[in-house]
Amino acid sequence: MTDTGSLLTTLDCRACCAQVDPGHPVGVCPxxxxxxxxxxxxxxxDGARWKASLPGRVASLWRYRELLPVGREESIVTLGEGFSxxxxxxxxxxxxxxGLWLKDDxxxxxxxxxxxxxxxxxxxxxxxxxxxxxxxxAGNAGVALSAYAARAGVHARVYLPxxxxxPMKDGCxxxxxxxxxxxxxxxxxxxxARAAEGRSGAFxxxxxxxxxxxxxxxxxxxxxxxxxGPGDLPDxxxxxxxxxxxxxxxxxxxxxxxxxxxxxxxxxxxxxxxxGCAPVVRALEDGASATSPWESPHTVAPGxxxxxxxxxxxxxxxxxxxxxxxxxxxxxxIVRAMRVLATRFGVSASPEGAATYAGLEPLRARRAIRExxxxxxxxxxxxxxxxIPALERSLAAEESSPQR
Ligand SMILES: Cc1ncc(COP(=O)(O)O)c(C=O)c1O
Ligand SMILES: [Zn+2]
Numbered sequence: 001m002t003d004t005g006s007l008l009t010t011l012d013c014r015a016c017c018a019q020v021d022p023g024h025p026v027g028v029c030p031x032x033x034x035x036x037x038x039x040x041x042x043x044x045x046d047g048a049r050w051k052a053s054l055p056g057r058v059a060s061l062w063r064y065r066e067l068l069p070v071g072r073e074e075s076i077v078t079l080g081e082g083f084s085x086x087x088x089x090x091x092x093x094x095x096x097x098x099g100l101w102l103k104d105d106x107x108x109x110x111x112x113x114x115x116x117x118x119x120x121x122x123x124x125x126x127x128x129x130x131x132x133x134x135x136x137x138a139g140n141a142g143v144a145l146s147a148y149a150a151r152a153g154v155h156a157r158v159y160l161p162x163x164x165x166x167p168m169k170d171g172c173x174x175x176x177x178x179x180x181x182x183x184x185x186x187x188x189x190x191x192x193a194r195a196a197e198g199r200s201g202a203f204x205x206x207x208x209x210x211x212x213x214x215x216x217x218x219x220x221x222x223x224x225x226x227x228x229g230p231g232d233l234p235d236x237x238x239x240x241x242x243x244x245x246x247x248x249x250x251x252x253x254x255x256x257x258x259x260x261x262x263x264x265x266x267x268x269x270x271x272x273x274x275x276g277c278a279p280v281v282r283a284l285e286d287g288a289s290a291t292s293p294w295e296s297p298h299t300v301a302p303g304x305x306x307x308x309x310x311x312x313x314x315x316x317x318x319x320x321x322x323x324x325x326x327x328x329x330x331x332x333x334i335v336r337a338m339r340v341l342a343t344r345f346g347v348s349a350s351p352e353g354a355a356t357y358a359g360l361e362p363l364r365a366r367r368a369i370r371e372x373x374x375x376x377x378x379x380x381x382x383x384x385x386x387x388i389p390a391l392e393r394s395l396a397a398e399e400s401s402p403q404r
Contacts, residue, residue, distance in 0.1 A: 002073040004065040007040040011211050014314065022069065025128045025203055027210050035311040036211040037252065038069050047260030054226055059083045061116055061219035067256060068120055068219075069212050075127035077152040079109035081119045082219050086227050086376070089345055099374030100360075101234065102341075103224065105381065106348055110171070112381035113220065114144035117213030117245065118205070122148040124212045125203055131155065132202040136190040138242065138302040139168035140350075140381055145205060146175035157202060159193035161185060164302060167385035185297055185305050207243040208311040214249045221253025224376065230263045235373040236324065238359055240352040240380055241271035241280050242306040244315030251318035267376070268324035270368070271315070272359035274299035274331060277307055280315055281326035289313060300331045300391050301351035303380070325368050333358035335391045338383055351386060353379030 011020040013029035013036055020026055020036055029036055045066055057063035061082030070076055084107060089100045105113035118141065125133060134157040135145050142158035149156035156177040160169060161184060172179045180196075182189045190206060197204065207213055225233060239246055247269055254266040271280045277297035283290065294307035309315060319325065337354035341347040349357070356377040363369045 004068070004070055004073055004076075006068060006071050007042065007044055007066050008038055008069045008071070009041050010039050011036040012039050022211075023128070025125060025130050027204055035208045035314060037314075038211050038215055040067055040256065042256060042259050045260060047262045050260065051230075051262050061119065061216065061223070064219055064222045067222065069215050070120065070123045070127055072127060075123050077123045077126065077148050078119055079115065079147065079151065081109050081115040083223060084108060086224070087345070087347065089377070099234070100377070101375065102345075102347060102377045102379055103220070104347060104379045105220075106350065106353070106379055106383065110140070110144045110147050111384065112140040112144065112350065113217070113246065114140040114381075115147075116219055117141070117207070117216035118144035118148045120216030121205055121210060121212040122152050122154065125205070126152045126154055130203045132200075133157070133205050134159065134193060134197055134200075134202045135205040136186060136193040138186050138305060139164045139385075140303060141207065142177070142179070143168055143171040143175070146172040146177035149177065150175045155202070159189050161189050161302075165385050185307060187293070187306070187308050206310070207245045208248070208314070214245050214252070217245050217249030218253040218256075220246060220378070221250035222257070224250070224267075225254070225257050225263055230257070232374075233263060233265065234267050234376040236268045236270055236369050237376045237378060238270045238272055238356040238363065239378045240301070240304055240355045241273050241315070241326075242304045242309070242352070244271070244280060244309045244312065246378070246380070247271060247318045248311065248314045251322060254322075266322050269319050269322040270324045270359070270363060271319055271326040272355045273326065273328055274301055274304050274334065274355065275328040276331065277305055278326075278328045279307060279309065280312065280319075281328050283312065283316055284319060284326040289316065291316075299351075300334055300395070301355055303350070303352040304355065325363075327359045327362045327368070329355050329358040329362070332395055333361075335388060335395060338386070338388055338391070341379075342383065342388070347379065348383040349379045350381035350383050351391070353377075353381055354383070
């Protein structure tokens with residue numbers, strides 16, 4: 001057995017300060033039900049030497065193994081996820097100047113950034129003896145779990161909203177997962193899934209309801225720091241926010257790198273949400289410490305249809321402590337952005353990822369982000385499961401319908 005060198009120590013609850021032993025499968029805080037986050041013994045790592053060792057390592061997120069929770073090399077379930085490209089976008093927005101970049105996770109295994117969280121969570125779950133898992137998902141997380149569970153030899157049950165794009169439903173089944181389609185948004189589907197699983201014994205891999213998917217998402221921040229170079233970090237990162245795991249993960253990455261003396265400052269994190277479902281942006285504007293459920297949510301971006309994100313306190317904390325903010329965008333501007341990214345830059349962006357491009361305009365208009373700043377947009381998934389003309393037709397039909 002080969003030790004990965006993981007420096008994992010405890011799982012910590014920020015709400016009630018409980019500390020939990022990470023040596024057995026655990027979901028939320030046993031005391032208060034809030035999210036648990038992993039802690040590492042960073043004092044054991046020489047930041048400068050660690051940073052210098054990175055270029056010779058495997059070109060996947062497992063290059064950061066000391067800061068990941070998996071203890072043994074043999075436990076790692078990998079499809080080569082991570083270390084995605086950062087592309088320059090030039091001349092793409094009015095008066096665009098310098099430093100507009102896009103990190104593209106569309107080419108990751110299973111077509112989205114969800115591969116990051118699931119690779120790490122499935123590896124760790126299997127290491128701890130889990131044999132059966134389930135997840136409620138807007139689509140991408142379900143496809144990612146299906147693939148990693150197949151590779152790990154673990155059973156996966158995926159609960160999807162009926163309106164999930166067909167290619168994602170088919171994708172889960174293609175990997176051999178059990179798929180259940182339920183009415184409503186991810187909120188209703190999640191509640192029904194947890195009720196149905198009851199005492200099934202299957203492990204719940206819902207985002208932030210177990211501590212390790214966010215560790216996988218953390219690698220988005222670790223990669224940005226390594227790929228830009230610690231001295232050249234972007235001023236701002238614009239992120240499409242649904243469950244918010246990505247924001248919590250990236251903020252945690254920058255905090256850990258700061259503790260290791262590798263970065264000095266944390267980029268400002270901006271949450272972009274569709275105007276039909278924007279609980280995080282609303283809470284930011286209201287100065288609230290948690291989100292309140294969004295009524296009648298709707299959007300063309302399935303991954304952003306999250307009316308009541310779990311652990312919203314952590315999401316809001318990440319945005320506020322980084323001195324970032326939020327912006328809402330219309331569905332029409334999301335679909336326009338998909339077209340522009342594809343035709344002008346050759347980037348196939350999911351509606352979620354394209355929302356960041358659309359969000360740049362309001363953020364710049366109100367000078368939250370200045371023209372001369374370096375900005376990184378995060379494309380979280382491939383646009384290939386989506387038809388742009390079909391999205392445009394459905395928006396046009398909604399526009400002309402008397403109800404709206
Ligand atoms: C493509 C895509 N982008 C963004 C999100 C939202 O991610 P997060 O939970 O990190 O806010 C999702 C979630 O389903 C997604 O599938
Ligand atoms: Zn607690």
